[in-house]
Amino acid sequence: MSSGTILDGKVPGGDLESKWERHKFDMSLVAPANRRKYDIIVVGTGLAGASAAATLGELGYNVAAFTILDSPRRAHSIAAQGGINAAKNYKNDGDSVHRLFYDTIKGGDYRSREANVHRLAEVSVDIIDHCAAQGVPFAREYGGTLSNRSFGGAQVSRTFYARGQTGQQLLLGAYSSLMRQVHRGQVKMFERREMLDLVVVDGAARGIIARNLITGQLERYAAHTVLLCTGGYGNIYFLSTNAGNSNVTAAWRCARRGAYMANPCFVQIHPTCIPQSDEFQSKLTLMSESLRNDGRVWVPAKGGDQRPPQQIPESERDYFLERKYPSFGNLVPRDVASRNAKSVCDEGRGVGATGRAVYLDFSEAIGRLGRDVIAERYDNLFQMYERITGVDVYVEKAMRIYPAVHYVMGGLWVDYNLMSNLPGLHVLGEANFSDHGANRLGASALMQGLADGYFIAPYTVAHYLANAKLKPVDTGHAAFADSEREVGERIGKLLAVNGSRTVLQFHQDLGKIMWDKVGMSRTESGLKEALGEIRALRDRYWREVKVVGASADFNKEVERAGRVADYLEFGEMLVRDAIHRGESCGGHFREESQTEEGEAKRDDEKYSYVAAWEWKGVDQEPVMHREPLTFDFAEVKQRSYK
Amino acid sequence: METGTFTLNLRVWRQANGTADGQLVEYTARNVSPDMSFLELLDVVNDDLVKQGKDPIAFDSDCREGICGSCGMVISGVAHGPQRATTACQLFMRHFEDGDTVTVEPWRAKAFPIIKDLVVDRSAFDRIQAAGGYISVDTGGAVDANEMLIPKDSAERAMDAASCIGCGACVAACKNASAELFIGAKVTQFSLLPQGQPERNRRVLAMIEQSQSEGFGPCSNEGECEAVCPKEISVAHIQTLHREYTRASLRRIFGFS
Numbered sequence: 001m002s003s004g005t006i007l008d009g010k011v012p013g014g015d016l017e018s019k020w021e022r023h024k025f026d027m028s029l030v031a032p033a034n035r036r037k038y039d040i041i042v043v044g045t046g047l048a049g050a051s052a053a054a055t056l057g058e059l060g061y062n063v064a065a066f067t068i069l070d071s072p073r074r075a076h077s078i079a080a081q082g083g084i085n086a087a088k089n090y091k092n093d094g095d096s097v098h099r100l101f102y103d104t105i106k107g108g109d110y111r112s113r114e115a116n117v118h119r120l121a122e123v124s125v126d127i128i129d130h131c132a133a134q135g136v137p138f139a140r141e142y143g144g145t146l147s148n149r150s151f152g153g154a155q156v157s158r159t160f161y162a163r164g165q166t167g168q169q170l171l172l173g174a175y176s177s178l179m180r181q182v183h184r185g186q187v188k189m190f191e192r193r194e195m196l197d198l199v200v201v202d203g204a205a206r207g208i209i210a211r212n213l214i215t216g217q218l219e220r221y222a223a224h225t226v227l228l229c230t231g232g233y234g235n236i237y238f239l240s241t242n243a244g245n246s247n248v249t250a251a252w253r254c255a256r257r258g259a260y261m262a263n264p265c266f267v268q269i270h271p272t273c274i275p276q277s278d279e280f281q282s283k284l285t286l287m288s289e290s291l292r293n294d295g296r297v298w299v300p301a302k303g304g305d306q307r308p309p310q311q312i313p314e315s316e317r318d319y320f321l322e323r324k325y326p327s328f329g330n331l332v333p334r335d336v337a338s339r340n341a342k343s344v345c346d347e348g349r350g351v352g353a354t355g356r357a358v359y360l361d362f363s364e365a366i367g368r369l370g371r372d373v374i375a376e377r378y379d380n381l382f383q384m385y386e387r388i389t390g391v392d393v394y395v396e397k398a399m400r401i402y403p404a405v406h407y408v409m410g411g412l413w414v415d416y417n418l419m420s421n422l423p424g425l426h427v428l429g430e431a432n433f434s435d436h437g438a439n440r441l442g443a444s445a446l447m448q449g450l451a452d453g454y455f456i457a458p459y460t461v462a463h464y465l466a467n468a469k470l471k472p473v474d475t476g477h478a479a480f481a482d483s484e485r486e487v488g489e490r491i492g493k494l495l496a497v498n499g500s501r502t503v504l505q506f507h508q509d510l511g512k513i514m515w516d517k518v519g520m521s522r523t524e525s526g527l528k529e530a531l532g533e534i535r536a537l538r539d540r541y542w543r544e545v546k547v548v549g550a551s552a553d554f555n556k557e558v559e560r561a562g563r564v565a566d567y568l569e570f571g572e573m574l575v576r577d578a579i580h581r582g583e584s585c586g587g588h589f590r591e592e593s594q595t596e597e598g599e600a601k602r603d604d605e606k607y608s609y610v611a612a613w614e615w616k617g618v619d620q621e622p623v624m625h626r627e628p629l630t631f632d633f634a635e636v637k638q639r640s641y642k
Numbered sequence: 643m644e645t646g647t648f649t650l651n652l653r654v655w656r657q658a659n660g661t662a663d664g665q666l667v668e669y670t671a672r673n674v675s676p677d678m679s680f681l682e683l684l685d686v687v688n689d690d691l692v693k694q695g696k697d698p699i700a701f702d703s704d705c706r707e708g709i710c711g712s713c714g715m716v717i718s719g720v721a722h723g724p725q726r727a728t729t730a731c732q733l734f735m736r737h738f739e740d741g742d743t744v745t746v747e748p749w750r751a752k753a754f755p756i757i758k759d760l761v762v763d764r765s766a767f768d769r770i771q772a773a774g775g776y777i778s779v780d781t782g783g784a785v786d787a788n789e790m791l792i793p794k795d796s797a798e799r800a801m802d803a804a805s806c807i808g809c810g811a812c813v814a815a816c817k818n819a820s821a822e823l824f825i826g827a828k829v830t831q832f833s834l835l836p837q838g839q840p841e842r843n844r845r846v847l848a849m850i851e852q853s854q855s856e857g858f859g860p861c862s863n864e865g866e867c868e869a870v871c872p873k874e875i876s877v878a879h880i881q882t883l884h885r886e887y888t889r890a891s892l893r894r895i896f897g898f899s
Contacts, residue, residue, distance in 0.1 A: 055781040070702060071768050073808055074710040090788060132787035133779045135837045137801040144791030162801060168709055169804060176776035183772040191765060214757055243704040277677040282685055283706045384707070387732050389677075454781045502692045504685070548692050554659070554700055554758040557692060 004625035007260075007612055010415040011115040016633045017097075020119040023416075024459055028466035035060035038465050039223040041208055043195045043250055045072030047167075047446060048429025049229030050174035051453030057181030059458060064221055065178065066190045066210060068245050068559075073175045076231060076243040077449060080167025081288035081381075083151055083159035084131075084446040086124040091148050095156040097121045103154060104444065105634045107333055108409070108437020109586035109602060111263070111610070114631055115416060116434045123455040124447050128160055130454060134173040138162050150331075151290060151442045159443045164288055164380045170446055174453070193219070194559060195250040197483040198226065198257045198425065205254075205424035206473045209483045211491075213559065216552040218484050220475035224465055225424045227457060228254060229449075232408035232430040234267065236567045236574070237519075238511020240405035241273060241286040247563040251412055251431050252570045259420040260612035260625060262413035262433035264570070265578035268440055268587045269520050270406030271337035274388055274399075275357040284404035285388055287360075287381055289442055292330045294365035294374065295399070297321050297337070299358050303348035309359050309398040320344055328641040335439045335587045335600075336641060338403035342520045343598075345402075357400040362393065403520060407445060409436040409587065410577075413612040413627070417460035418452060421612070424468065426461055428452035433610065438586025491551050494561045499544035503560045506541050510534065510567055518575055523591045527579045531572060535619075538568040573613050573622050580624065583607045604636060647673045648740035652687065654699055655747040660755050666745065676736035680723060681706060681713060683735060684746075700759040708732040708872060711807035714814065715760045716747040721811035721870040729809065729872040749810050751819035753857040764810050766856040767824060774848035775828045777837050796834045803831040805873045812867035812875075818859030823867040825849050826883035827875050833886055843890035850887055 012023040030038065038061050042053040045067040053065040067075065087100040100121040105112060128146070132138060139147040139161050151159040162169035181187040192213040199207040199222070207222040233248035234240040255261045272287045298319045300312055320340055322329045330337075341358045344350065351357050366374050371394065375382070382393040393399055411433040418426050418434070429449040436444065473479075517530035541564070549555040584593040584600035585607070593601045610627040650671045657664030669687050678686075681703050688698035704712040708729040715730050717723035723733045738744065746760065754762040804827070812823040829846050832838030838845075861880050868877045 051781075058780045069704060069710075069712060070764060071711075071808065073768070073771075074704055074712050076705060076710070079705045079707055079709050088787075126782070126784075129784040129787045130779070130781055132790065133777070133784035133837055135777045135800075135832055135835050137797050137804050137831065137835070138787075139801075140792055140794045140797040142794050144793055145788045162804075165709065165805060168807075169801075172804065176771065177779075177781075179768060179772040180776040180778060182768075189768070191768075243710060244706060245704050278675045280675060280678050280682045280686055282679075282682050285707050384732075387728065388734065390734070390736055458781070500693075502689055504689050504692075546692060546695070548695055549697050554761065556700060557698065 004614065004623045007413065007421070007610070007625050007627040008415070009113055009627050010417065011113065012416065016115065016118050019115050020122055027459055027463035030462045030466050032060055036062060038062065039064065040225055040227065040461065041221055041223040042066070042227045042229060043208065044075065044229035044231060044431070045175070045178065046075035046077035046229060046231055046429060047171055047174055047449030048431070048453045049227070050075070050171065050178045051450050052227055052229060052428055052457045053187050054174060054177035054181050055454050055458045056461065057184070057186035060186070063181070063187040064190060064223065065187055066193045066195060068192065068194045068213065070191055072178055072189065072191070073172060075171060076246050077171045077446070078168045079243065080446055081164045081286065082290050083149065083161035083166045083443040084127065084170060085151070085158050085441070085443045086128045086160060086447065087121050087158060088125055088128060090146060091157045093156045095158045099156065100124060100158065102634055104435070104441060105437070106637070106639060107441040108439055109639055110437065110604070110608070110631065110636050111266070111585055111629065112435055112437030113629065114633055119456065120435050120448060120451050123451045126455055127447060127450045131170055131173050134177060136162060136169045136173040149290065150293065154441065167446055170450065174450070195230070196253060196487045196562065198254045199479050199483045200257050200422065201473050201477055201479045202471065203423060204468065204470065205422055207475065207480060209480070209487050214554050216550070216555060216558070218487055220480045220484060222473055222475045222477070222480070224470055225426060225461060227426045227428060227461070228412065228431050229428045229453070230431050232411065233570065234405045234408055236510065236571055237405040237514045238507050239276060239281060239284050239515070241270060241284050244283065247566070248570050249563050249566045252566040254412060254420070254422065254425060255570070255615045257422065258614070259422045259425055260413040260614050261573060262410060262610050262612040263438070263577065264410040264574040264613065265518070265581060265588050266409035266438045266586060267405060268334060268407040268409060269338045269403045271334055271341055271403050272360065272401045273404035273406070274385065275352055275354065275402040285384070286404065286406060287385060287399065287401060289334070291360060291378060291381060294369070294377065295330065295360040295362050296364060297330050297341070297358055297360055299344045299349040299351060309361065309396065310363065318344070318349070325641045332641045333439060334442065335589070339520050339589055341403055352400045357402045359398040360401045361398040363397040366397065407440055409433065409438060409440055413610065417463065418457055419460065419464060424464065426457060428457055438588055491558060491562065494545065494547050494565065495551060495558070497542060497545050497547065499546050501544050502546055503557060503564050506537065506545060507560070507564045507567070509537055510564070510571060513537070514571065518578055521589050521591055522578055524579060527575055531575045531579070534568060534571045534575060541565065541568055569618060573615065576622060577611055577613060580611065581607055600639070602638060647675050650674050650683070650738060651741070651743040653743065653745045654759070656699070656759055657756055659758055664756070674735050676734065678735045679706065679731055680717065680733040680735065681731045700761050702761050703731055706731040709807060711809035714749050714809045714811060716749065716814060718744050721749070721814040722872055727872055727874050749814035751813045751858070753819060753821070754810060754813060766858070767808050767810065767821070769856065770821065770825060770849050770852045771828070773852035774841070774845040777832060778841060779837070790836060792835060800831045800834040803827045803834070803875065803879055806875055807873055809872065811870045811872065813858065815866040815870040816859070816862055817864070818862045820861045820867070821853050821858040822861040822880045822883055823871065823875055823877065825853055826879035829886050830879045830882045833882065842886070843893055846883065846886045846890050847894065
């Protein structure tokens with residue numbers, strides 16, 4: 001592996017608690033009258049993108065916002081169920097900014113940047129205030145104050161929620177603010193556009209090439225800076241809880257233009273999803289992990305036990321999470337819960353038709369609290385489960401669940417100002433790598449997306465604009481013509497293959513390699529096999545893929561073909577990252593690095609850094625740059641949930 | 643045929659673009675699994691079409707868990723199909739019988755022009771939202787969220803209204819292609835909350851005005867919208883909308899803001 005450089009996260013000095021406040025003062029401003037002179041492109045309109053576009057519009061910048069969907073309101077943030085964390089300590093149960101910071105650092109298995117995480121915890125309280133002011137109908141107590149609940153892995157009640165639709169309500173709040181700016185003319189909205197390239201002029205991000213998904217035409221957009229808010233790449237596994245249109249393409253196009261991809265192997269596999277039922281399945285559905293507050297996870301003590309769950313007596317059940325982790329029990333972090341479910345299924349004790357599922361049992365909770373209380377808490381989830389599986393949880397008293405790819409902690413590398421190594425390219429939300437380390441805590445994705453968009457980027461983007469010496473650039477610049485030509489050629493090449501296998505088949509093949517060998521449990525030999533298989537599949541793709549229809553048309557096959565081509569390039573980088581990181585940490589479990597009890601073993605001496613990969617071309621080895629991680633404020637410990 | 647699977651006859655609306663003529667085209671779907679969703683059925687039909695080098699059926703879909711509102715199609719004459727409170731992506735094939743013939747058509751409304759096959763342009767909803775579907779509050783400077791007490795009951799009713807996913811089924815089901823359930827849900831949400839009061843009158847007038855200019859009709863009073871709504875948004879929200887609209891109109895006539 002060729003050696004890279006040491007990256008500087010540009011974290012301001014001084015006390016952890018006052019870094020952000022001081023930095024806000026130290027950063028340059030753009031005066032109100034000058035803001036209209038700056039054009040800003042925001043790609044993606046989920047929580048990060050919608051909140052950033054709305055806020056920058058409010059401030060007076062000219063914003064152009066892009067979504068691949070038909071409306072900004074449909075971005076996949078909408079599907080988040082459980083809630084959003086904030087260090088309000090409304091429950092008087094010992095929460096604080098410092099505790100949220102500490103929990104996030106520990107939950108991320110000490111692979112995130114301390115200063116970013118502290119800032120996230122600080123602004124978490126402002127998010128709740130702002131969203132309440134927007135009219136987000138958070139759950140409330142009879143006295144009119146906001147309700148909280150405890151959520152996966154937390155020992156305090158700091159999660160705010162709107163039934164099981166928190167993501168929907170927060171997104172609709174951000175969307176309403178965004179549409180207000182559209183009405184004011186501060187934001188121009190471009191729907192059904194897919195970003196297919198980043199345009200770089202004089203080393204700085206100055207625009208994008210987007211494909212109009214209705215006409216198929218390529219369009220050029222120029223700006224002074226680009227904010228990439230395009231979510232994660234979980235669909236590289238084919239089956240995940242992500243929406244069908246979520247993809248890596250926009251981020252990967254930036255990587256191909258020189259932006260570094262950080263910790264791509266950090267993928268979160270969520271423990272409570274509905275198991276796969278057949279080969280036609282297009283996605284997996286998550287059941288909120290709030291269910292683990294009352295549900296107990298178990299499998300039969302002996303393998304091959306085919307009896308219905310309620311006919312298996314207590315003495316023949318193994319509540320494996322409660323047994324192994326007495327203090328956290330069913331509420332261990334996601335990575336721990338997922339890995340343990342896999343291992344009991346690997347032992348042959350899994351349940352259901354495929355043997356790849358465990359029970360999440362409510363009989364004890366229904367007995368203790370009564371059916372009505374359980375229905376009040378979980379009825380929408382029980383209904384969702386019945387709709388999909390045909391099983392009535394009130395009758396069966398248990399759900400079958402299995403882990404599924406859900407979220408990615410990895411993403412484009414950014415400094416403290418959320419700017420990539422490529423000047424002018426800012427990356428927000430799930431698309432960046434910054435705050436969750438090797439594992440994200442429940443109810444923290446919504447928090448990070450909104451923190452980046454509402455409260456961080458508006459300051460740091462202004463600082464960039466005020467200091468960057470940017471020459472006027474319009475879409476007539478040669479760099480736009482070159483980018484557009486390259487994008488067009490790539491689409492043309494895909495259409496010209498005219499092979500015999502569909503894009504869907506290739507995507508399923510890639511997903512199987514990823515899930516089997518780059519999933520919950522990884523080995524060096526398995527990862528190396530995956531690397532070879534992905535390369536072979538990529539070669540085959542460009543020889544055998546069949547893409548029907550024309551480019552200049554509404555053509556979902558062309559859209560998907562480009563995305564799968566990008567997954568086949570990016571997947572190799574993800575696997576290389578997983579091979580190089582010989583330790584276990586968070587969602588990345590390397591079988592070679594475990595304790596005698598089979599728990600993940602970190603190696604801080606060797607791997608306490610962010611691995612940021614520079615793409616060097618197809619079939620070329622990427623170069624790894626490192627950002628060392630130092631912990632001046634949080635005490636570094638081996639995680640234990642025993 | 644594999645065990646437990648069945649065969650379904652489909653008649654699907656195919657239309658190359660907004661100006662072309664469309665027609666129903668017949669397809670036979672074999673090996674339909676009862677655990678498949680309706681959209682997964684279309685995926686399988688499409689994969690076969692692609693293998694034959696034919697243009698697959700265009701339809702919108704994204705989350706496939708009933709919350710994004712992307713998917714929308716009229717299945718056997720009913721928006722989102724026969725199951726109550728269900729989007730097309732959450733409609734599972736166990737609700738169909740072997741040999742059934744199912745007709746699939748796009749939303750049909752003047753304000754939702756067809757783009758291709760089952761895909762329509764619903765941007766009119768965004769423009770209605772932009773006209774007034776928000777609370778004018780800039781980021782930063784909000785008071786502590788618990789400074790503003792909201793009775794639990796109001797918050798719950800606001801949440802009932804806010805659960806609208808903007809799919810457009812209400813419009814597709816209405817013989818007047820009215821958007822009043824969609825607008826009523828948003829207007830009700832904000833009218834129940836103290837934050838929504840300052841713009842209460844302006845909001846409802848602006849949203850209704852925009853709706854009229856988009857070509858949505860008036861409420862038909864038949865309740866088809868509630869019957870097909872995947873989130874079971876109640877027609878009571880339309881009554882609220884009418885009350886709010888009357889109140890705002892009178893206040894405008896008499897010079898109150």
